Each structure stands twice: as structure tokens, then as C-alpha cells.
Amino acid sequence: MKKLLGAFLMMLTCAGAYASEAGPNLDIAPNRSNDLAALQNGAKLFVNYCLNCHSASAMRYNRLHDIGLTDDEIRQNLLFTGEKVGDMMTVAMTARDAKEWFGAAPPDLSVIARAKSTNAGPSGADYIYTYLRSFYRDETRPTGWNNTVFPNVGMPHVLWQMQGPRELTTVAMHHEGEGWQRVSTRYDENGVATVTKEDVPEYHGGEDTEIHFTPKSQAQSNAYDNQVADLVAFLQWMGEPVHNQRVRLGVWVLLFLGLFTVVTWRLNAVYWKDVK
Secondary structure, three states, rough: OOHHHHHHHHHHHHHHHHHHHHOOOOOOOOOOOOOOHHHHHHHOOOOOOOOHOOEEEEHHHHHHHHHOOOOHHHHHHHOOOOOOOEEOOOOOOOOOHHHHHHHOOOOOOOHHHHHHHOOOOOOHHHHHHHOOOOOOOOOOOOOOEEEEOOOOOOOOOHHHHHHHEEEEEEEEEEOOEEEEEEEEEEEEOOEOOOOOEOOOOOOHHHHHEEEEEEEEHHHHHHHHHHHHHHHHHHHHHHHHOOOHHHHHHHHHHHHHHHHHHHHHHHHHHHHHHHOO
């Protein structure tokens, strides 16, 4: 039994270590799951920027009542091509057309925040939040865009006008021959890369890469991060609309079980008092 328990714990430890090393470093997404204004803004961003290619076929428009939107608000602000409030959030583009135009059909985003979650710590919201803020211009890519979280991604940066122009600088340490080399790559706002290499004989660490973005307008970049946080909050809510209710109910259930445990313990003591 001890051997089996030890093997099980070792398996969990190894799995956790592998998961933490395999993925990129992720930023923590702001928690706005209880902010109705943020969720409503996220719904608007989703419909205007995401729902053109990505569907959310497990979500109906009228479910947005849960985040404070009325039928009239949904019709006026979120329905543009004749859909009804009770319809699913689907797109007109077929999977066959999407594969022909893009090479692969864009994934459905109904539960994308849950699908991107890991057991290593970062949530799916953290992944999406970091991903949407990691695009950069790259003239070598078919769409003109690349991503540090998802290298060679096929999706273009549809929110680029909102974020504004910026530059990317990466500094990578590579082992070359018997020594180390520092490779610096700078992508300007047009996606043109400039590479410089420098031998670093005194370096004794391992391979490492540093990434740094330099926006042309820090204020615009900060505003974009705020918009992305709202969009991510909506995607997280859409993956589990009853999450907040489930958490609140779970607290009451735990309180009831705690009280019931105390009552049961005292009844047990009273019952066995005379027997002993």
C-alpha cells in the first residue's frame, strides 16, 4: 500500500512539474466574474470581434439576461444579421468554407476558458488574457502577425487597432559550439526583424528567453489591457454561467454539513452515554 501511495504521489508531482515547464509564462487575468458592467462590455467585444469567425454554439443570446441585459438591449446592441434573442451564438461560415479559407475551422469558444485550464496553476482565463496581449507584427507570416504564447499562430490580431502599434524585443541565450551566444531580435511596428548576435563566454546559465513589448502609446496599451480583461471575463463566464451561484451554494452546503456534523456528534455522545 505504501509503495502504491508513493508511486501515486510521484506521478502527481511529475505531472505537475511537466505541466508547469511545458507552457509559457502567463499573466494573471483580473477577476471580474462579479462585475456586470465588465461582463456586458465583454459580451459586446465578443459579438463585434470574435463572433465573426468563432462561434459559441452552446450559448444562447437570451442567456445574457444573467449578466443584466434585457431583450431590447440584446436586439439593439448584439444582433445585427436577423438573429432572434433565443438563437444560439453561431456564425454563418461553414466548417468547410473555414477550412478552405483559413486551413482549419476556427474553434468554438463556448468553453474555451475551461479548455485552456491546467492543473499546474494558471487558469484558462490567464492563458487567454496573456495570449490576446502577446501578438506582434511579423512580416514573414501569411497574416502579418505572430504570437509569443502561440508561435506561428494562424489567427490574425483582430484587435490591433484597439491596442495600437508596438515593438517586440526578444533576448535568447543559445548554446553554440562550446560557448554561449546572446541573440537579440527586434520586431518593429511593421514586423521587420533585426537580429544581433553576441558571444557570451562568461555565461554559465541555461537556455533562456526574455520578451519585452514597447508600445508607442502606453495609455492606449493600458486601455487595451482593460478591454481584454473584460472580454476574458465574459469568456470565463460563458464557459460556466452558474459558477458564482455554484460557489455560493457550496458555501451554504459546507456550513450545513458542519452544523449537521456537530449535531450528529452530540447525539452520538448522548446515545452511548448510558451504554458505556
